[in-house]
Amino acid sequence: MNKIISIIxxxxxxxxxxSCNKKMMKEKPKDxxxxxxxxxxxxxxxxxxxxxxxAPRQYDKQILTRYAYQELFERHHITREQxxxxxxxxxxxxxxxxxxxxxxxxxVNELAAQLPPDTTHRExxxxxxx
Numbered sequence: 428m429n430k431i432i433s434i435i436x437x438x439x440x441x442x443x444x445x446s447c448n449k450k451m452m453k454e455k456p457k458d459x460x461x462x463x464x465x466x467x468x469x470x471x472x473x474x475x476x477x478x479x480x481x482a483p484r485q486y487d488k489q490i491l492t493r494y495a496y497q498e499l500f501e502r503h504h505i506t507r508e509q510x511x512x513x514x515x516x517x518x519x520x521x522x523x524x525x526x527x528x529x530x531x532x533x534x535v536n537e538l539a540a541q542l543p544p545d546t547t548h549r550e551x552x553x554x555x556x557x
Contacts, residue, residue: 453519456512460505465513466527468503470534475499 460468475495482491500507518524 453516456509456516458506458509458512459516460509460513462517462527464503464505465517466530466534468499468505468510469527469531470538471499471503472496473531473535474538 479488479492479495482488496507500510517527
């Protein structure tokens with residue numbers, strides 16, 4: 428019974444701290460990535476995560492992830508610290524975070540629309556031995 432009361436108390440404190448933080452944004456970092464750039468970086472991050480998800484099992488996903496994000500940061504001329512600080516700033520407010528994710532979704536869909544049509548659907552299996 429004490430465990431249940433403790434769990435309820437912890438959950439209540441968590442929701443209270445989240446709801447109190449809803450309207451407040453963190454202090455703006457001096458190296459903040461501009462909004463539009465952050466949308467592009469996050470869209471590229473979504474594509475990177477998709478590629479990592481489908482990476483062959485024999486590869487160490489932790490190493491691949493580290494390398495992929497290092498490449499992502501270099502491509503956009505940002506540092507990991509800038510990325511973390513900007514994420515913290517933009518997502519410290521629920522409304523700002525939701526708006527950012529909505530724009531990222533639009534950007535990912537825009538990039539997907541530029542891809543050639545999917546021609547990988549075949550009538551017969553690719554691996555005939557299985």
